[in-house]
Amino acid sequence: MPNPPMPSFRAIRAAILDAPPRPQGFPLDALCDGARLRTIRAAPHLRALLADIRAESARAQAEPPEPLGFELFRRFGQSGDRAAFERAYFDRRRRLLGLSLAAAVDGDDTPLPALADLLWEICGEYSWALPAHLPLGPDEARASRTPPEQVVDLFAAHTAHALAEVLALLGERLDPWLHYRIRAEVEQRVFQPLFHDPHHFKWEWEPINWAAVCGGCAGMAALVLEDDRERLAGMVDRVVRALECFLEGFGDDGGCAEGIGYWAYGFGFYTYFADALRQFTGGALDLMQGQKLRQIAAFPGAVSLGGDAAVNYSDADPRVAIHPGLGSYLAARFATPMPALAEPTLAHDHIFRWGNTTRDLLWTDPAALHAPVGSGTFFLPDLAWVVDRRVVGGEVLAFSAKGGHNDEPHNHNDLGHFLIHVGGESLLADLGAGVYTRQYFREQRYEHLHTGSHGHSLPLLNGQPQRAGRAHAAHVLACEPHPDGLRLALDLTSAYDDPTLRAFTRSFGWTASGGAATLDLADCFDFAQPPAALEERFVSLRRPALSEGCATWSGERGDVTMHFDAGLFAPSVEELATHTHQGQPITVFILRLLAQGAGAAVDARFQFACRLA
Template identity: 30%
Template sequence: MLAEKYANETLGDLLQSRANYKPFPTSEDRTKWDELPQRLREFWIDKGTQELNHSWGALTATAYMEYSRTGNRNKYDDASWARRRALASLVIAECIENRGRFMDDIVNGVWCICEETFWGIPGHGYMMKRQDPLPDVNDQVIELFSAETASLLAWTHYLLQTKLNEISVMVCERIELEVKNRILDPYLSRNDLWWLGFNQERMLNNWTPWCNSNCLTAFLLLEDDADRREAAVSKAMRSLDHYIDRLHSDGGCEEGPKYWMYGGCTLFDCLELLYGASDGRINVFHEPKIGQIGRYIYKAYINESFYVNYADSAPKVQIPAELAYRYGRRIGDDRLSALGALELRKRHEETTQFEFPALFRVLPALFHYAEIEQYTGESPYIRDAWLDGIQMMVAREQQDSSAGLYLAAKGGHNDESHNHNDIGQFIVYCNGSPMIIDPGVLTYTSKSFFSERYTIWAMQSAYHNVPAIDGIGQMNGRDYRATDVHYRIDDGASSLSLNLAAAYPESAKISSWIRTIQLIRSSSSYIEIKDEYQLEQVMNEIALNFMTPHAPRIAGSGNIILQDEHGNKVSIQYNGERYAVSSEEIRLEDEIMRNAWGDRLYRIHLKSIAPTDHGECSIRISQM
């Protein structure tokens, strides 16, 4: 898509030189900075003022080693990111206010960050050749946050170079030196970085566009040598092509909507950088797959901050509002732009949400703010969607409205990026409020990505809305998948059927397990989940689990009531003669889980009353 078309002898002619590349006004170019809306100016100046006299918190060796000693990665990560958020806020505040009030703190921030041994985080130290509790200064690996740091410093240099030089020429020279040694030189010389995609032993994920976007930024803003600059752009194109090639044509993000911000969105960042650096001559926004990658996010949109979550995605996501708006404008999709505008209006002056302070998100957000605020476009509430590559179905009762029932379900396989064992998983919302849910993810630790991953409860099928046979759940691995997947849609219903048998180990003794998940639209719409199963032998217990944030109320045999604090209510009806119901309360201690659901979840169990080797179970979910 990119390399074949552009990475050739004409690439150098397409790219603007460093001197001519002016993506945004610097602090000296006052017109656009002074035209920003007053409340936006006040918001960011206040953010900068809060960081005046910032202490720049120590990043100690023992804090770094805590990851290898206890598995905790938050202490070091949080301290590192706090430095970078402070610097980003100070830079934007200075560019807006333009009085020099923030400059000493900016210099301190730049100097402290440049003196760090490693710009990455402990959890990514596995990339280094010598495995040690501390990072190896002689092994300059490029990972997510070292690349992000280079980008932040490059933007600081670009926006404030004249002011920094007035204080000391050493500040910008230090940025140039550190970024060259840590990012620019390794990027050009190393092909062993797995996320580049040149060694296909490891599956690519959001790292590829995320790292490339920040490396590209550093080269475009700081590299004077035209040949090195061109070589970096060419390499980025080849790497991005590997990533784009492995994505399904439906544009679906198998890592879930949170990771769309780091996958699809950082791919958009890369394409925007290439577009801007070539004055629009490197342009693939018309390609169908690029459009579908953007559209995925409104296909996964439920209501307010809720999105269809699976894998390691939380249910509540704050997408980058201005990026969704710009992405929609680039591909000519008014729904995507409208979703961005809707998100911006919810957050008002806070123009971007990102765990790491990405100035390539903040800057366009500032300069497009007034335009986005006035935009309406088309409603992002679509009635139906089917993404055949990642096998995700969504359906709501009404087009352009969150009212009524909402259903989402997935197939796929259990070796997807950030996988949870969840083939056949479904979620149900009522009037935009969660009723039957996917719990999401816990705070990352040393267990999250290696051999102990599936010892974590949130990754196990027992805590998803899927069957268990004599307590046996699904297994992880590409061989554990949905088969015989069929999606159907007409005016009366949206339906997904799939065979779950291959998602379970042989010990579950499943010959066939056909699950049909459908939203029936009528004068009294309802959702039906129907399981028809055939086992190789009689098994003692067939169990269906359902996760919910609401305390279930048993309303007689065959009926369960779920109700939220706003009065939204659904009834779950089942065959009370064949299945017994019980529930358990799950106390939540993890901060990420508590932010999503509060202090507890509930797991409903429907268990077969008698041993069996075949049968069916149907549940009907209706709004009350």
């Protein structure tokens, strides 16, 4: 399935030049309409979000923001820690949302003095890009083509987008000096380095979320601020080329190798820009057309595990709440229900991105909220992911496994890894993203429990985990869905670098009926000589109870019991402390089965009995 054709520069130029004048407040002009504002203020499904906005506005007026001083700035380069700087940085964006939207929704000028000071502070930040996305030190900065203050990363683009829409939304209620300075800073920090340099930023050609987020945010800022239509046409064309690259990251199955969280991020900001461009051009340019876009929009329905739980391969969290504004928009556009959308809150986005919260405020459809997830079997052939989901009495019993390769965006070395989800929790689990540090994205990445294969339900061969790189790939030998489940077989030989390994296949047979299911897992190894060590590993956030040839993981609403060959494997449980992506401490339990006296050929079989309580 080819990518939907993107408009040529000729078509873009014609549509931009023919576009009508922007309405006041574009693209948030609904917040400048008295009747629409009254509806928003009275909407029950927006009550929590509006309360959060007003509370944040009050806090931001009462307490000054934390300075973004030099010690915070250089901490990433010194230790790899991102959290301290980013906590203060994102708190400013939270304040920006509260003060701006309280003033707009309530028509109240009380927040404006604090907002003016905050806008001035943001304009004075050394760089809108995060230190994690800048050169590591002054020597690297001097050698870089782009100085730190002109690096257009995700958050420089977010900042430009937010400031542009604040100006449009509040208009003459803001001092002319703020208009002048914001326009000047956006021009210098984002428009000049992005639109006036024939050199491209790396994200412009990479098929990942950055292309859509950076491009979409810069594009929305341009649609709001740029009055020269000829220049604007060129700016939009540059953005559209980045969006082409973003779509190339999706196969015909619409799946996102970066995981559901980055699907929501990248495709969310693709959608926000596409809608703003369609509005601006009176529908002449519409980037949301085509079967591939429909498939991409359907991805959450394939990987949902009920509620906010989802299949969370790669750097994805096990619980991902899709923004209800985005979900409502896509559900209406593609007639594709989005599972488990909830009423919006300010904390829905823990780093307070302007585009998400404003579209939650304007786009959330109460009729689209709390749609139940249904049963289904899904095979995403381009990703080589399978998901079988059974809904029984409102509870979910599900299995998923993956192939792919070990050079995917936000890659984990996880070929052949699998999940078993029972009644709201994955008892055989994926740990998802770890805490983002400098080390997490550099040479030590696969030493990390969350990203290395040793932190997944995968074997160690002669003490060695899987290796990173495109050559280390899984090959699908069979994928056979049937009414009661599915069968998947993978050749995982090339996932490892063991010179004695001649062949390794892993096959899954999943059969479900009512509130119970059985998974038959077979690992077949062929070594040139008996392995010095062969260890099977199974990962959970629950401690397994062990008995002879048996391990049981018990959850709140169900359990999984695995039977194994007690004559071949000696079991033990390793308890490890780690942290979630948000820094919350968790304990991981790895069931380790060490083969005893294995020969050169090993046929290891495991049966999992899964039951909803």
